[in-house]
Structure formats: structure tokens, C-alpha cells
Amino acid sequence: METTQVAPASMIDRMVSVLELLRGHQRLTLAQVSRRSSLPRSSAHRILQRLVDFGWVERDGYGYGLGIRVFELGSHVARHDPVHRAAALVLGDLHRSTGLSVHLSALSEDDVVHLERVGASGANWGVGTRSPAVHTAPGRALLAWLAPEELPHEVVSPPSPRGIRSAQQLERELAHVRRSGGLSIDAQLGMPGITVVAAPIGPEGVRARMALSVSGPCELVRVERVAGALRTTAMDIWCAATGVSRLPRRVKAPTRIPSTDVAM
Numbered sequence: 001m002e003t004t005q006v007a008p009a010s011m012i013d014r015m016v017s018v019l020e021l022l023r024g025h026q027r028l029t030l031a032q033v034s035r036r037s038s039l040p041r042s043s044a045h046r047i048l049q050r051l052v053d054f055g056w057v058e059r060d061g062y063g064y065g066l067g068i069r070v071f072e073l074g075s076h077v078a079r080h081d082p083v084h085r086a087a088a089l090v091l092g093d094l095h096r097s098t099g100l101s102v103h104l105s106a107l108s109e110d111d112v113v114h115l116e117r118v119g120a121s122g123a124n125w126g127v128g129t130r131s132p133a134v135h136t137a138p139g140r141a142l143l144a145w146l147a148p149e150e151l152p153h154e155v156v157s158p159p160s161p162r163g164i165r166s167a168q169q170l171e172r173e174l175a176h177v178r179r180s181g182g183l184s185i186d187a188q189l190g191m192p193g194i195t196v197v198a199a200p201i202g203p204e205g206v207r208a209r210m211a212l213s214v215s216g217p218c219e220l221v222r223v224e225r226v227a228g229a230l231r232t233t234a235m236d237i238w239c240a241a242t243g244v245s246r247l248p249r250r251v252k253a254p255t256r257i258p259s260t261d262v263a264m
Contacts (some may be wrong), residue, residue, distance in 0.1 A: 027063030
């Protein structure tokens with residue numbers, strides 16, 4: 001079902017709304033942009049043409065999509081973020097040691113944005129895509145340490161039959177995360193057949209901006225085996241990014257991980 005939005009008043013707001021609209025699609029025609037943004041066709045065409053001139057949007061025949069300048073800006077931001085820089089150096093090592101897909105994700109309002117990915121056997125989150133934080137292990141690893149008033153006001157429909165459907169279920173799941181020292185386990189809650197294990201990048205109990213996760217087919221993910229490597233890597237990233245010396249004692253996986261089943 002095609003959705004539309006209320007057209008913003010200012011030109012800058014209109015340009016941003018068009019970019020946001022294109023973010024979720026490979027290509028849209030002028031008619032689709034006009035209809036979905038609630039902008040007059042002439043206004044939509046003028047905005048798209050200016051964005052093409054600036055390199056923010058590329059035109060291919062009748063279709064419009066995000067341009068290379070958007071990628072360049074995102075890469076520029078990543079290069080200047082110390083956590084992102086430190087993580088990029090070790091994601092491959094974690095992938096090789098666990099045999100699982102590895103993601104670096106950041107909290108953005110009610111979503112998580114997936115910034116890096118190594119491997120292809122687990123969660124199918126593409127680089128630069130968004131997922132509702134409630135329905136992802138990295139999202140819940142970050143939400144667990146927020147104040148109640150900062151949590152999402154509504155729980156959107158889950159992508160899996162076993163997913164979280166209410167604020168009460170979300171709070172129970174976040175309590176599991178806190179009892180696990182920040183470890184968030186998603187056993188088919190977000191994607192059927194896939195298990196995701198995530199940890200915040202930072203000390204336990206401290207709100208973090210980014211989370212590290214590993215994922216793969218349920219039969220291949222052994223939570224007790226990967227939890228220690230995940231936590232150690234997450235803390236190594238944080239120490240490298242902040243310049244804090246690593247404690248001599250490594251964090252080890254807990255002997256027993258609290259259940260993450262969500263009551264239906």
C-alpha cells in the first residue's frame with residue numbers, strides 16, 4: 001500500500017522530505033515522488049532537478065534515486081567517528097572467529113541504522129538501512145539503558161510471528177537485556193530462522209550510541225560460545241575509541257543466559 005505524507009512548507013523541508021522519500025527506494029518516478037510527498041508535480045520536478053545538479057540525486061531515464069554525494073557524506077561522517085573507525089578494524093576478525101555475520105548499528109530516534117556489515121549468512125540488514133529498534137537485538141541492546149520516557153511510544157507491527165507486540169513485552173525483554181549485562185538475544189523474534197546476539201559498545205550500564213551484533217541460522221549460533229567474543233570485541237572497540245586502557249581481566253560469557261522467549 002502506497003503511503004503519502006503532508007507536504008512541508010519551507011523549501012529546505014521539502015528538499016529533505018524528498019531525500020527521505022528516496023532513501024527507502026531504489027528509484028522513483030516524478031509522478032511517484034509528487035504523489036507520495038504530496039507536492040505539486042512542478043514543485044517536485046524543480047526540487048529533484050536542483051538535487052540532481054548538486055549530486056544528491058541521480059536520474060536514470062524516468063527514475064530518480066539517491067546520488068553518490070549522499071554516500072560521500074555518510075562516509076565522511078563515519079571516518080570522523082572514533083567508535084566507527086575502531087570497529088571497522090576488527091569486524092572482520094570477529095566474523096572469522098565466529099563464522100557469523102557481523103553488524104555495527106547505531107540508534108537513531110526509534111530506529112537503528114546499520115553502518116557496517118561483514119558476512120552474509122545472518123541478518124539481511126544492508127549497510128545504510130534502518131530497522132525498528134524494538135524489533136532488533138542491537139536496537140534492544142541500546143534501548144535497555146534509556147530512561148522510560150525515551151523509549152518508543154508505540155510498538156510497530158513485528159516482522160515475525162514471535163516478535164514483540166506491546167510495551168509490556170518490550171519492557172520484559174529490556175529487563176532480560178539488563179540482567180544479561182547488556183547482551184541482547186533475538187531468537188527468531190525479528191527474522192524467522194535467524195538468531196542475533198548483540199552487545200552495546202561501552203561499559204555495562206552506560207548508555208551507548210552503537211551496538212555490535214553477530215547473526216546466523218539458529219542451528220549455527222551457540223550463544224554461550226559467541227557471547228564472550230562479542231563482549232570482548234565490543235569493549236576493545238570502546239577502549240580503542242576512547243583511549244581508556246583495557247582491564248587485565250577479560251569479560252567472559254555468562255554460564256547461563258536468561259531466556260528471551262516473548263509470551264504471545
